[in-house]
Amino acid sequence: MEDENIQLGPDQGDIVAEAQQEAEQASSSRALYETKMKFLGRTGKITALLKGMREIAAENRPAFGKKVNALREKLEELFAAHEARMKEKELKSKLAREQIDVTMPGRKAKKGGLHPITRTRQELIDIFAGMGFEVFEGPEIESEYYNFTALNTPADHPARDMQDTFYITEGFLLRTQTSAGQIRLMEQKKPPIKMLSPGRVFRSDDDATHSPMFHQMEGLVVDKGITLCDLQGMLDEFARTMFSSLSKTRLRPSYFPFTEPSVEVDVSCAACGGKGCPLCKGTGWIEVLGAGMVNRRVLENCGVDPDVYTGFAFGMGIERIAMLKYGIGHIRSFTENDVRFLEQFKD
Ligand code: DAH
Numbered sequence: 246m247e248d249e250n251i252q253l254g255p256d257q258g259d260i261v262a263e264a265q266q267e268a269e270q271a272s273s274s275r276a277l278y279e280t281k282m283k284f285l286g287r288t289g290k291i292t293a294l295l296k297g298m299r300e301i302a303a304e305n306r307p308a309f310g311k312k313v314n315a316l317r318e319k320l321e322e323l324f325a326a327h328e329a330r331m332k333e334k335e336l337k338s339k340l341a342r343e344q345i346d347v348t349m350p351g352r353k354a355k356k357g358g359l360h361p362i363t364r365t366r367q368e369l370i371d372i373f374a375g376m377g378f379e380v381f382e383g384p385e386i387e388s389e390y391y392n393f394t395a396l397n398t399p400a401d402h403p404a405r406d407m408q409d410t411f412y413i414t415e416g417f418l419l420r421t422q423t424s425a426g427q428i429r430l431m432e433q434k435k436p437p438i439k440m441l442s443p444g445r446v447f448r449s450d451d452d453a454t455h456s457p458m459f460h461q462m463e464g465l466v467v468d469k470g471i472t473l474c475d476l477q478g479m480l481d482e483f484a485r486t487m488f489s490s491l492s493k494t495r496l497r498p499s500y501f502p503f504t505e506p507s508v509e510v511d512v513s514c515a516a517c518g519g520k521g522c523p524l525c526k527g528t529g530w531i532e533v534l535g536a537g538m539v540n541r542r543v544l545e546n547c548g549v550d551p552d553v554y555t556g557f558a559f560g561m562g563i564e565r566i567a568m569l570k571y572g573i574g575h576i577r578s579f580t581e582n583d584v585r586f587l588e589q590f591k592d
Contacts, residue, residue: 256535260290264320266588268327276330281324291317301498358591362579365567366403369462370488370497376479378441385445389416391425395546396503399461409449411457419447422464424503427539430465432549433528436554437468457575460563467539467556473506476536476557480510483534488515488570495530504537504558522573529555531569535559 271277284290294313301309336425359367370380371486383391389400398405411419426442442463451457477496484492492515496508512533514525521527536559541551564576571590573579578586 260284260316261319261323261555264323268324271327271331271478274328274335277324277327278534281328284320285317285324291320295365302434354378355590359580361567361571361573361590362563364590365570366460366462368487369563369566370441370443371465372483373441376439378439379424381430381442382444383420383423383429383442385420385447387412387420387425389418392418392420392422395420395428395543396424397540397546398502399527402502411447411449420444421448422446422560423461424558426463427465427503428547430488431467431544431549433441436549436556438465438533438556439454440465445525452459453575453577454565454568456564458580459576462561462563462566464559465539465556466558467544467554468553470553471483471538473508473557476508476538476559480534480536480559484512487566488512489518491518492494493519496536499535499537501535501537503540504535504542505540507535510534510536510559512569516572519531533569534559534565536560548565 264280267280268277268284271280282289286292291313295310296317298306298309298313305320322398346383355527374380392400392410393405394400410421413419414529417423423442423444423446426440426444430438430440440463444461445458446461447458448455449457468478475498477494480494481492484494491513493513495511495513497511499507503508509532511530514529514531515518516522516524519527525531536557538554539558544551544554558592566580567573567579568576
């Protein structure tokens with residue numbers, strides 16, 4: 246009972262009411278914390294009261310201390326309640342702010358596709374691998390010997406002018422044709438040979454259908470008794486798989502130094518079925534590759550006896566095949582990296 250008479254100080258009576266009022270006004274956890282510190286912190290009102298204990302008569306101190314403790318407990322309870330309320334309020338507003346619409350369609354991760362040249366190259370490899378061809382890749386920097394001389398195109402041969410060559414140093418160049426791979430393979434491997442050699446080639450040439458760098462696919466078959474009929478049969482199979490089941494091929498006489506006889510191969514136009522249309526310029530045929538029977542001299546240059554073995558070779562531009570197959574008008578589309586163009590080749 247005695248305790249009731251112990252006053253905490255003239256204006257301490259409504260500390261609780263004051264704390265209650267300020268806590269109610271606090272608009273955030275941070276503000277509430279600051280208010281709490283004003284009462285319960287190291288420099289707060291409770292600490293101030295305890296410091297004032299010195300001025301109180303010794304016999305009253307225990308009772309005073311008890312009162313201050315009771316007050317502290319009350320305040321702690323009061324702030325705990327406000328903190329809980331504040332937490333809940335803030336959580337609610339956070340949830341409202343961060344509300345997500347789970348029915349909204351997601352953003353799909355964009356998937357890339359193979360470049361049309363890579364695709365076409367792969368399709369060609371698949372077709373010829375099915376006929377037993379193996380892939381052999383030669384170097385892009387070649388010697389004049391492999392690119393020209395061994396292919397029966399000596400230094401003064403006019404056929405060297407057919408291909409505008411990028412020379413690197415005396416005797417070395419960027420290969421102008423994958424035909425160089427024929428020589429490299431025949432030097433390494435004895436017949437029977439069934440080789441496919443895809444790769445980049447380079448020529449100083451630039452217009453709607455020519456580019457200084459493009460891709461070729463070379464084919465070479467060497468064995469006993471190989472004839473031009475084998476070449477045509479294989480090309481028919483290639484055209485039917487690559488373009489249309491109704492495709493036909495036609496051979497026209499031509500000239501390449503490394504083949505004798507040489508032919509240019511046309512495929513019936515898949516766009517009009519051979520009737521004639523703007524794509525085939527009304528002829529019904531489209532030229533797709535060069536080919537021929539491997540020239541005896543080329544076989545001899547590689548140590549293959551031309552009286553025992555014969556062979557055929559062919560070479561095609563991968564860009565040209567892709568342009569025909571997909572109806573692409575300009576060769577530059579392949580290297581411009583326009584996503585709108587490339588996106589059309591996704592699976
Ligand atoms: N190398 C020739 C060129 O780039 C294409 C070619 C024609 C390759 C006839 C051959 C072939 O293997 O037999 O124009």
